[in-house]
Amino acid sequence: MTEKIRVVHYLNQFFAQVGGEEKADIGPGFKEGPTGPGRALQQALAEHGEVIATLFCGDNYFAEHAEEATEELLRQMARCKAHLLIAGPAFESGRYGVACGAICQAAHERLGIHAVAGMDEENAGAALYRKNVYIINSGDSVVRMLPALQRMVILGIKLVQGAPLGRPAEEGHIPRGIKRNAFAAKPPAERAVDMLLAKIRGEPFKSEIAAPQFHHIKPAAALRDLSSAVIALVTDGGLVPEGNPERMEPGRPTRFTTIPVEGLDRLDPKQFDIVHSGYDTAFANQDPHRLVPLDIMRELEQQGIIGKLHESIHATGGAHAAVENATRIGQGIAERLKSAGVTGVILTST
Amino acid sequence: MVQICTMIPVAKEVGSLRAMGSGGIVSPTGNPELTPEKEKEFRRDLVLRALQILKEDVRE
Numbered sequence: 109m110t111e112k113i114r115v116v117h118y119l120n121q122f123f124a125q126v127g128g129e130e131k132a133d134i135g136p137g138f139k140e141g142p143t144g145p146g147r148a149l150q151q152a153l154a155e156h157g158e159v160i161a162t163l164f165c166g167d168n169y170f171a172e173h174a175e176e177a178t179e180e181l182l183r184q185m186a187r188c189k190a191h192l193l194i195a196g197p198a199f200e201s202g203r204y205g206v207a208c209g210a211i212c213q214a215a216h217e218r219l220g221i222h223a224v225a226g227m228d229e230e231n232a233g234a235a236l237y238r239k240n241v242y243i244i245n246s247g248d249s250v251v252r253m254l255p256a257l258q259r260m261v262i263l264g265i266k267l268v269q270g271a272p273l274g275r276p277a278e279e280g281h282i283p284r285g286i287k288r289n290a291f292a293a294k295p296p297a298e299r300a301v302d303m304l305l306a307k308i309r310g311e312p313f314k315s316e317i318a319a320p321q322f323h324h325i326k327p328a329a330a331l332r333d334l335s336s337a338v339i340a341l342v343t344d345g346g347l348v349p350e351g352n353p354e355r356m357e358p359g360r361p362t363r364f365t366t367i368p369v370e371g372l373d374r375l376d377p378k379q380f381d382i383v384h385s386g387y388d389t390a391f392a393n394q395d396p397h398r399l400v401p402l403d404i405m406r407e408l409e410q411q412g413i414i415g416k417l418h419e420s421i422h423a424t425g426g427a428h429a430a431v432e433n434a435t436r437i438g439q440g441i442a443e444r445l446k447s448a449g450v451t452g453v454i455l456t457s458t
Numbered sequence: 459m460v461q462i463c464t465m466i467p468v469a470k471e472v473g474s475l476r477a478m479g480s481g482g483i484v485s486p487t488g489n490p491e492l493t494p495e496k497e498k499e500f501r502r503d504l505v506l507r508a509l510q511i512l513k514e515d516v517r518e
Binding site (some may be wrong): 293327331332334337390398399400401403405407408413431451454455456457458 | 472475480481483488504505507509513514515
């Protein structure tokens with residue numbers, strides 16, 4: 109007979125029956141055997157495994173002391189000789205979801221314990237940890253506790269046994285963005301035509317490519333008066349000072365550079381370079397104003413048409429930018445500009 | 459923010475709400491085929507249009 113899987117279950121203070129929001133400051137704790145939803149977990153595991161222990165931590169404590177809490181919980185897991193960590197499900201509770209993701213990632217990366225978390229796909233923890241952690245999409249309602257735990261167990265057992273996994277939709281987990289080769293019954297051309305015919309007939313079809321999802325952006329209010337506006341120039345076309353001292357990446361950017369231009373009337377081609385792997389930079393290298401219109405902006409400032417040109421240009425090389433990195437770069441630039449009192453931005457893109 | 463770019467549908471897709479056409483991929487605020495004087499006029503016109511867009515509300 110095969111050995112039973114030793115399972116530890118992570119819960120927040122509420123589900124571990126320690127207390128509600130008033131106990132959210134409580135530090136990591138340990139109980140023998142299953143607690144609360146752990147009983148449903150044990151039921152789902154049936155003869156395959158045993159809930160050895162319940163680990164828990166207050167939502168606020170984890171949020172404020174993530175490192176200490178993780179260390180203590182890992183110590184307990186190692187002591188239990190756990191094979192599998194089941195965390196949550198946390199449904200739509202953000203702090204709980206983030207804790208579940210963090211503890212699953214740490215357990216797997218540092219102790220080699222297989223881990224499955226459960227939470228709603230909109231939970232902040234899902235956005236943060238879906239790439240590194242198997243997260244079953246539990247939906248947002250506690251009513252779905254049992255089916256969520258059942259799917260977490262099925263996936264957990266497969267992971268422990270090293271069984272092959274199906275596609276995320278089949279396993280019920282949030283896609284981790286991992287690509288795997290697979291054999292298809294039909295060649296791509298036939299599949300594409302099938303999809304097209306289904307689309308024309310108004311029938312459902314499923315694309316084989318997951319399109320990245322973008323969030324709704326609220327438009328900034330219009331500038332009422334240009335003559336008092338502070339305008340900044342930003343580009344994703346790869347402007348750098350001559351010689352690229354910061355070694356900005358020509359593609360797949362992870363950061364941006366800040367180029368001081370106070371007092372400059374023009375961008376001298378001898379003092380600037382263009383570093384970008386996504387387009388022919390010869391024309392912009394000849395005359396950087398083809399990428400960043402500093403000359404015109406300085407004139408408009410002197411003519412009083414705009415209030416002030418911001419003292420720095422922010423630049424990155426936008427070739428093959430991952431949406432996640434691009435978002436972070438954009439937010440970083442926006443924070444700088446906002447704190448500097450900039451009221452408007454012209455972004456030039458190649 | 460106003461974005462001077464070539465691939466406006468891509469800009470809109472990622473949530474760039476004030477996007478306008480540029481001088482091209484390799485010269486967003488220029489046109490190498492023009493004389494330097496004409497090119498600067500072209501750039502001035504682009505920038506003024508961009509600033510005008512900043513003054514207008516975005517219809518959602």
